[in-house]
Amino acid sequence: MYVCMYVCMYILCVCIYLYIHIKETKPCSLILNVQSVVKPSGLHLKLALKLQDFGKAMFKPMRQERHEETPENFFYFVDFQRHNAEIAAFHLDRVLDFRRVPPVTGRFINVTGEILYLTHNEELRSVFFTSPANNTCFFAKCLYVCKSEYAVCGHPDLLEGSMSAYLPGLSIAPRISIPNPWIRTYSFTGTEEWEVNPLYCDNVKKLYPYNSGNRLLNIIDMVIFDFLTGNMDRHHYEVFTKFGDDGFLLHLDNARGFGRPSHDEVSILAPLTQCCMIKRSTLFRLKLLAQSEYRLSDVMRASLSRDPLTPVLTEDHLQALDRRLGQVLRTQMLLFTGGSVIMDYGLIFELKRS
Ligand SMILES: Nc1ncnc2c1ncn2[C@@H]1O[C@H](COP(=O)(O)OP(=O)(O)OP(=O)(O)O)[C@@H](O)[C@H]1O
Ligand SMILES: [Mn+2]
Numbered sequence: 001m002y003v004c005m006y007v008c009m010y011i012l013c014v015c016i017y018l019y020i021h022i023k024e025t026k027p028c029s030l031i032l033n034v035q036s037v038v039k040p041s042g043l044h045l046k047l048a049l050k051l052q053d054f055g056k057a058m059f060k061p062m063r064q065e066r067h068e069e070t071p072e073n074f075f076y077f078v079d080f081q082r083h084n085a086e087i088a089a090f091h092l093d094r095v096l097d098f099r100r101v102p103p104v105t106g107r108f109i110n111v112t113g114e115i116l117y118l119t120h121n122e123e124l125r126s127v128f129f130t131s132p133a134n135n136t137c138f139f140a141k142c143l144y145v146c147k148s149e150y151a152v153c154g155h156p157d158l159l160e161g162s163m164s165a166y167l168p169g170l171s172i173a174p175r176i177s178i179p180n181p182w183i184r185t186y187s188f189t190g191t192e193e194w195e196v197n198p199l200y201c202d203n204v205k206k207l208y209p210y211n212s213g214n215r216l217l218n219i220i221d222m223v224i225f226d227f228l229t230g231n232m233d234r235h236h237y238e239v240f241t242k243f244g245d246d247g248f249l250l251h252l253d254n255a256r257g258f259g260r261p262s263h264d265e266v267s268i269l270a271p272l273t274q275c276c277m278i279k280r281s282t283l284f285r286l287k288l289l290a291q292s293e294y295r296l297s298d299v300m301r302a303s304l305s306r307d308p309l310t311p312v313l314t315e316d317h318l319q320a321l322d323r324r325l326g327q328v329l330r331t332q333m334l335l336f337t338g339g340s341v342i343m344d345y346g347l348i349f350e351l352k353r354s
Contacts, residue, residue, distance in 0.1 A: 044081050045140050045152055047115075049163070056166035059109065060086055060255055061152040061159055066314050070259035076232035077186050081255035083162035084312045089229055089254030090164075091303040091312075092321075095296065097285055098221060100251045103165045106309025112136045112157040127151075160309060167250070175250065177236045181210065181219070182271050184232060194270055201274035209245045217279045218249045220271050224282065227268040228296075228324050229257030261316035264324050269331060276335045283332065290325055297322045 047059040063080045070079050083106070090104035109115070116128050116136065128138045129151070137153035152159060167173060181204050182194050194200040210216045219237075226234050233256040237249045272278060289296040297318035304312040 045150070046081075047109075047161075048166075058164045058166065059107070059161045060164075061161040063152070066311070067316075069261065072260070072263075075188065076184065076256060079233070079256050079259055082258060083160065083255070084309070085229065085231075085258040086162035086164060086255050087307055087309065087312050088300070088304060088317070089225075089231075089251070089257055091300060091307075092225065092228060093251060095289070095299050095303060096225065096282075098225065098248075098251070100222075100248050101254065102167055102250075102252070104162050106160070106307045106312065107163045108158045108160055108308075110157045111138060111154040111159050162255075174241045175238045176241055177238050179236055180234050181207075182223070183235050186235070194274070195267070198274065201271065201276075205275070213246045214279075215245060216271075216275060217277060220275065220278055221282050222249055222251060223268055223271045224278075224286070224328055225251060226257070227265070227328060228321055229254060230259055230261075230263070230265055230268075230320070230324075231257035232265055232268060258313060258317050261314070261320040264320070264327060266327070266331075269328065272328070273331060273335065278332055278336075286325060286329055286332075290322075290329055295322060296325050 045061060047061075049057045049059055051057065060081055060083045062083045064082055066084055086104050087106050090101045093099060093101035111128075115138075116125065124138075127140065128136065131137050131151075131153055133153075133156075135153040135156045137151040139151035167175070183192060185192050197203075204210045205216065210219075222234065222237060226232070231254055233253070238252055239247050239249055241247075288294050289299065300313070300321060301318055304310055
């Protein structure tokens with residue numbers, strides 16, 4: 001059977017994109033597409049794989065052991081990308097019944113057999129090397145910081161990672177990327193307005209497209225999702241343009257979640273606490289997942305057990321999910337017992353004052 005794929009490698013500091021065509025038994029045809037991208041965060045080595053059936057997937061290699069915790073002095077924008085976070089986020093998205101994350105699965109790829117031996121792309125070949133431990137490794141070529149220290153290595157050839165299915169191309173399913181109104185500063189010293197102005201949401205509510213429809217409620221779903229995973233790196237969200245302003249938000253790039261199971265970053269919930277609204281369907285789902293028969297950690301453990309890389313999350317991360325879910329529900333209770341509104345798809349429910 002042919003395993004045929006194009007491989008594009010890029011690091012998001014200052015990197016190049018390389019596309020290669022991989023076949024198991026035939027020589028590869030190569031397309032090289034060089035494009036420089038300037039990103040301060042850097043060091044994100046990824047492979048874009050094009051499969052023989054023209055399917056496309058993004059491979060994020062394992063960079064951190066599952067039990068390793070992000071050091072507390074790390075800023076979210078220099079944190080590792082975690083392959084297991086991508087996988088777990090996909091499962092969590094299904095468990096929450098959001099369905100806003102493209103499918104992700106864990107996989108081992110053979111970096112020698114499936115990339116090095118099959119590509120005729122000299123540029124890609126040149127970044128491969130054998131480590132002192134006799135493992136096959138590769139790095140991406142960058143203008144500044146791409147050195148072999150940042151390489152990923154197989155063991156000796158097998159490399160673990162997450163494989164995310166690509167969305168259809170932009171010509172078929174156009175979508176736009178929109179800055180998160182609760183974006184964080186990506187500098188060491190800056191502060192954003194939402195961090196210092198408790199009435200920030202009132203301003204957002206006046207602005208298109210947050211001034212009508214479900215957009216703000218969708219943002220609140222997104223931050224609940226991000227709070228559960230601990231992802232502080234939601235600088236943008238994407239929407240399909242064909243569904244108009246009420247289309248759901250795509251939750252792409254979840255690799256910076258699941259970094260610190262011992263810490264709950266409550267600032268992620270700022271849109272919930274500042275806007276005081278939540279979809280009824282989301283609230284019901286969260287309440288369901290807080291019940292002992294459907295405990296979030298149990299449902300996630302069962303769901304993740306079907307992934308080829310199981311166990312995807314450590315028990316500490318699973319327990320953190322339950323703890324954070326409880327925190328969202330307590331926050332919601334505090335906010336809404338005062339008679340705020342809970343909305344869902346255009347319906348408004350006034351809660352009785354307690
Ligand atoms: N499954 C997907 N299908 C199509 N496009 C995707 C998919 N996942 C990610 N992308 C696109 O690729 C971009 C980069 O991917 P991602 O954010 O996962 O990597 P990253 O290394 O964190 O990059 P960045 O620093 O730009 O956020 C995303 O902003 C998104 O537009
Ligand atoms: Mn990203």
